Amino acid sequence: MGFEKFGQVGYISQTKVAPLISYLQKGVVAGTRCKNDGKFYFPPRADCLDCRKSDMEWVPIESRARLVTFTQVFFGPPAFEQSTPYTLGLAEFENGLRVFAPISKDLDRDELKPEMELVLRPRHVGEGVFYQLEKP
Amino acid sequence: MARVAIVGVGHSKFGKRSDASLRELAFEAYSEALDDAELESSSIDGSVVCSATHYDKQRSPAGVVAEYLGLNPKPTFNVEAACASSAVGLRTAWSLVSSGLHDVFAVVGVQKMTELSNKEIQELMGRAGDVMWESPFGTTMPSYYAMYATAHMARYGTTEEDLAGVTVKNRKYGAKNPKAMFQKPIGVEEVLKSRPVSTPLKLFDCCANADGAACLIVSNAERAKKITNKPVWVAGLGLASSPMALAGRHGAMTSFEVTKNAAKSAYEMAHVKPNDIDVAEVHDSFSITEILNYEDLGFARPGKGAKLLKDGETELGGKIPVNIDGGLISKGHPVGATGASQITSVVQQLRKEAGDVQVDGARIGLAQNIGGIGMYAAVSILRA
Numbered sequence: 096m097g098f099e100k101f102g103q104v105g106y107i108s109q110t111k112v113a114p115l116i117s118y119l120q121k122g123v124v125a126g127t128r129c130k131n132d133g134k135f136y137f138p139p140r141a142d143c144l145d146c147r148k149s150d151m152e153w154v155p156i157e158s159r160a161r162l163v164t165f166t167q168v169f170f171g172p173p174a175f176e177q178s179t180p181y182t183l184g185l186a187e188f189e190n191g192l193r194v195f196a197p198i199s200k201d202l203d204r205d206e207l208k209p210e211m212e213l214v215l216r217p218r219h220v221g222e223g224v225f226y227q228l229e230k231p
Numbered sequence: 232m233a234r235v236a237i238v239g240v241g242h243s244k245f246g247k248r249s250d251a252s253l254r255e256l257a258f259e260a261y262s263e264a265l266d267d268a269e270l271e272s273s274s275i276d277g278s279v280v281c282s283a284t285h286y287d288k289q290r291s292p293a294g295v296v297a298e299y300l301g302l303n304p305k306p307t308f309n310v311e312a313a314c315a316s317s318a319v320g321l322r323t324a325w326s327l328v329s330s331g332l333h334d335v336f337a338v339v340g341v342q343k344m345t346e347l348s349n350k351e352i353q354e355l356m357g358r359a360g361d362v363m364w365e366s367p368f369g370t371t372m373p374s375y376y377a378m379y380a381t382a383h384m385a386r387y388g389t390t391e392e393d394l395a396g397v398t399v400k401n402r403k404y405g406a407k408n409p410k411a412m413f414q415k416p417i418g419v420e421e422v423l424k425s426r427p428v429s430t431p432l433k434l435f436d437c438c439a440n441a442d443g444a445a446c447l448i449v450s451n452a453e454r455a456k457k458i459t460n461k462p463v464w465v466a467g468l469g470l471a472s473s474p475m476a477l478a479g480r481h482g483a484m485t486s487f488e489v490t491k492n493a494a495k496s497a498y499e500m501a502h503v504k505p506n507d508i509d510v511a512e513v514h515d516s517f518s519i520t521e522i523l524n525y526e527d528l529g530f531a532r533p534g535k536g537a538k539l540l541k542d543g544e545t546e547l548g549g550k551i552p553v554n555i556d557g558g559l560i561s562k563g564h565p566v567g568a569t570g571a572s573q574i575t576s577v578v579q580q581l582r583k584e585a586g587d588v589q590v591d592g593a594r595i596g597l598a599q600n601i602g603g604i605g606m607y608a609a610v611s612i613l614r615a
Binding site for chain 2: 098101102103104105106107110138163164165166167168169170171172173174175178180181183185192193194195196197204208209225
């Protein structure tokens, strides 16, 4: 339980990686690392794809990421209608992993272009916690 | 390898079909396919009903569809692969017929979407992506394809006018298709001025939700030759998968690996190359999708999709006519019916029955679907 707090509208409540919520509440964006073979996962996974072991530890992620692509959404699902337009982005960390996240409203859409440097920071709105891409 | 043929095709009118229920739409397509094959229902020894069942009010719709078509007590079941459902239905039928488990099998693609309220549709659209990691941020179906469009435009200089060109081309041909939802041509300006949905995609860059059905009658070689003198052979089938989460995909987001992988399998199985294809139906759920598909199917080099369109090569009379039945952009997109609809158009081309849009000498055709936001892709290659 508890994972329903992830994002603006949580669809999933039960998962083995629900501890992400408490990390985000403490202001930390974290992924999981396999204790057996050291493979790092973000978004976090409970189960290692390589060795199939399920013994993971939580590790904070570096925040710098490079924007890969984005879109400004004008027509959203019912729970997001009041927030339109909002911008969603896909960004890549230096280690090659990627994150899908909202882009801060502080960033003007006209400033956005693929390859630009952004940072991923934890945020909360009411009960919900999430992460978003912001200006470095 | 056992030879499998399509011996009959049927297609309902697509659009806002407030006159018909799911089962009645299925009947329209099935009955037309039986007439086309000059068969009675008693010759069909099983069916697969293909729909994205989350849109249906009826749970497990194969139950009511098989009943309404008079196909009880023969085997029936649902197949779902989002927008690729009935292309996967053909793959399923191919396997069942090749194995000898069935002789003459019906693939019924059907979807009833317009009786859902806008709210219900928007709610479903909001769960098109990975509901754990991406939907909580307000993703929509168009937003995913829009992100591919942003990347393609940034990398290759593709423009919003280029995207509009896809809609203009497809609506021009849709005007000749009496079964299409939209049968009126549209100009570039009208597309460019339509309201933004998810940048850079605008309303007329997007296909519309629709009601409709399409049906394929699939048979083994021995029966096919008795049923028709114009069997269309299933020469190659490719199906591939990709991470559902956008963050799980690699590369510049300017192409769909899933389409490339499905195409590779289909071309290999059919022993053909992209330039052997005489006519194609590709997934134009959004204008950008058609441009990416040109490149991913090997009709154009990476980044050259928009040029292929502007050069007129995907028009009737061009090097590789694409979506000259109007595509999803004109026909509408009754999700579960779309794959069988595309295959129906290719079958008609290969039988020289495509009327005003007949491609001279068409012998090899291709149909391609992307399922959902790109987690599935299916490519079917057919031969006269």
